[in-house]
Amino acid sequence: MKDITFVLMTCGEATESRCLAAIEPFRDKIEFSEIRNVYPQIKALNQMVESVQTEYFVALDADMILYDDAWDRISNAWRKHWRDTGWHSILFSLWDTFTERKILALKLMRTSIMK
Numbered sequence: 001m002k003d004i005t006f007v008l009m010t011c012g013e014a015t016e017s018r019c020l021a022a023i024e025p026f027r028d029k030i031e032f033s034e035i036r037n038v039y040p041q042i043k044a045l046n047q048m049v050e051s052v053q054t055e056y057f058v059a060l061d062a063d064m065i066l067y068d069d070a071w072d073r074i075s076n077a078w079r080k081h082w083r084d085t086g087w088h089s090i091l092f093s094l095w096d097t098f099t100e101r102k103i104l105a106l107k108l109m110r111t112s113i114m115k
Contacts, residue, residue: 003078004029004056005054006032007058007059007060008033009059013063019061019062019066022066023066029075033051035047050115054111055112057111058074058108064105066106077090092105092108
């Protein structure tokens with residue numbers, strides 16, 4: 001079994017195919033699931049947390065296009081901290097095309113704490 005699940009939350013955004021293409025290079029290293037057409041967002045988030053079977057997960061909004069090095073950064077952080085039991089999330093930066101700056105929006109979360 002893989003250690004990290006990426007969960008795509010989508011309502012059919014135009015960027016969904018680009019989002020999925022960005023995770024394709026490491027798709028064989030992760031579990032993957034989708035939450036489709038669930039809103040409001042809090043309902044989708046709750047459904048996501050309840051459905052994850054791995055100890056760690058990443059909530060991936062369909063408008064998030066990950067950097068080419070995203071898997072390296074996420075897996076390195078996981079390997080560095082997986083033994084530490086007190087953390088619930090590790091934040092990673094994304095580029096916000098609206099504000100044209102980096103934002104801390106991508107999160108690796110520990111399922112047991114988030115539940």
